[in-house]
Amino acid sequence: MPALSVSSLSKTYRTGLLRRSTVQALDGISLAVEEGAIFGLLGPNGAGKTTLVKILLGLVRPSGGTARLFGRPAGTPAARHRIGFVPENHRFPGFFTATQTLHAYGRLADVPRAKRNDRIPQLLDRLALDGRGDTKVKTFSKGMLQRLGLAQALLNEPDLLFLDEPTGGVDPVGRRAIRDIVLELRDEGKTIFLNSHLLSEVEKVCTQIAILRNGTLVRRGSVEELTAVDRVYDLVATPVPDSLLNTSELPLTPGPDGSSAASGLDQYRVHADDRTTLNAVVDRLRSADVEIESITPLRQSLEDYFIDVVDSPT
Numbered sequence: 001m002p003a004l005s006v007s008s009l010s011k012t013y014r015t016g017l018l019r020r021s022t023v024q025a026l027d028g029i030s031l032a033v034e035e036g037a038i039f040g041l042l043g044p045n046g047a048g049k050t051t052l053v054k055i056l057l058g059l060v061r062p063s064g065g066t067a068r069l070f071g072r073p074a075g076t077p078a079a080r081h082r083i084g085f086v087p088e089n090h091r092f093p094g095f096f097t098a099t100q101t102l103h104a105y106g107r108l109a110d111v112p113r114a115k116r117n118d119r120i121p122q123l124l125d126r127l128a129l130d131g132r133g134d135t136k137v138k139t140f141s142k143g144m145l146q147r148l149g150l151a152q153a154l155l156n157e158p159d160l161l162f163l164d165e166p167t168g169g170v171d172p173v174g175r176r177a178i179r180d181i182v183l184e185l186r187d188e189g190k191t192i193f194l195n196s197h198l199l200s201e202v203e204k205v206c207t208q209i210a211i212l213r214n215g216t217l218v219r220r221g222s223v224e225e226l227t228a229v230d231r232v233y234d235l236v237a238t239p240v241p242d243s244l245l246n247t248s249e250l251p252l253t254p255g256p257d258g259s260s261a262a263s264g265l266d267q268y269r270v271h272a273d274d275r276t277t278l279n280a281v282v283d284r285l286r287s288a289d290v291e292i293e294s295i296t297p298l299r300q301s302l303e304d305y306f307i308d309v310v311d312s313p314t
């Protein structure tokens with residue numbers, strides 16, 4: 001059973017003084033996220049990401065379709081019981097200490113006192129906030145606040161965690177700390193749903209992504225699948241004789257990074273429609289005594305891919 005599934009999900013907001021205008025925030029989305037995945041939801045501003053998350057959390061009612069968490073309808077106590085949520089820019093009362101904050105939020109989530117007493121020191125420790133339990137939250141840095149948010153979301157030992165821009169405003173060291181925690185949680189079998197504009201972070205942790213545009217799902221797959229450039233390979237090898245380059249004989253061109261005198265290796269691009277062509281290139285290079293170090297499918301960055309997708313006319 002998927003951790004999360006939505007089917008033909010739509011949401012129309014009514015706006016304006018007489019609520020006569022409408023905004024179609026989601027338009028028939030179907031999607032499933034398997035247990036144990038780190039799933040990244042991407043999309044430009046206004047694409048419908050927050051609306052989708054709010055429906056999954058039971059904070060907004062869909063206008064049509066279904067949303068389920070572990071097979072239970074989103075918003076029901078059985079579904080809510082298994083999720084944790086770190087909102088974007090969450091605000092904790094500054095006059096509370098970290099421990100008081102976690103008790104207060106734990107009480108709201110019906111986590112029994114005895115369990116809170118056990119879990120809070122463990123979570124502070126785990127999120128590198130040990131020794132900070134009695135410190136007032138108003139003195140916390142952005143990175144510490146985000147880690148406290150994660151501690152709060154983990155109090156009820158959720159199976160599915162929603163993280164909304166968890167590294168927004170956090171410095172690179174803090175980002176890495178949060179990323180490591182996310183990966184650890186994944187290793188423990190938790191499913192992570194990440195909503196983020198920080199594509200370099202998404203690229204590092206997400207196993208699956210989906211791109212929303214104008215309320216519809218326009219792409220879905222693994223980062224590797226989606227960012228692979230069709231039929232182009234990066235080849236690193238000892239220098240290829242000029243007679244074999246830029247000829248009609250071989251679909252081989254010098255790569256953008258050129259040669260590296262230090263390693264004695266050069267970079268090339270192979271344009272091969274199929275495996276037979278790719279192997280023919282290898283055979284020809286080997287027959288010319290070229291030594292091949294590596295051949296890898298060419299990838300574009302997730303950011304370039306994302307911009308192509310959201311800028312494309314369809």
Ligand SMILES: Nc1ncnc2c1ncn2[C@@H]1O[C@H](COP(=O)(O)OP(=O)(O)OP(=O)(O)O)[C@@H](O)[C@H]1O
Pocket residue numbers: 013014015023024025043044045046047048049050051052
């Ligand atoms: N409560 C609301 N009432 C009316 N319209 C809304 C409401 N919430 C969102 N919208 C509209 O629905 C559309 C989708 O908004 P949503 O916040 O879900 O997008 P988003 O992808 O999360 O954007 P961002 O990246 O800026 O957070 C937008 O056009 C937004 O203006």
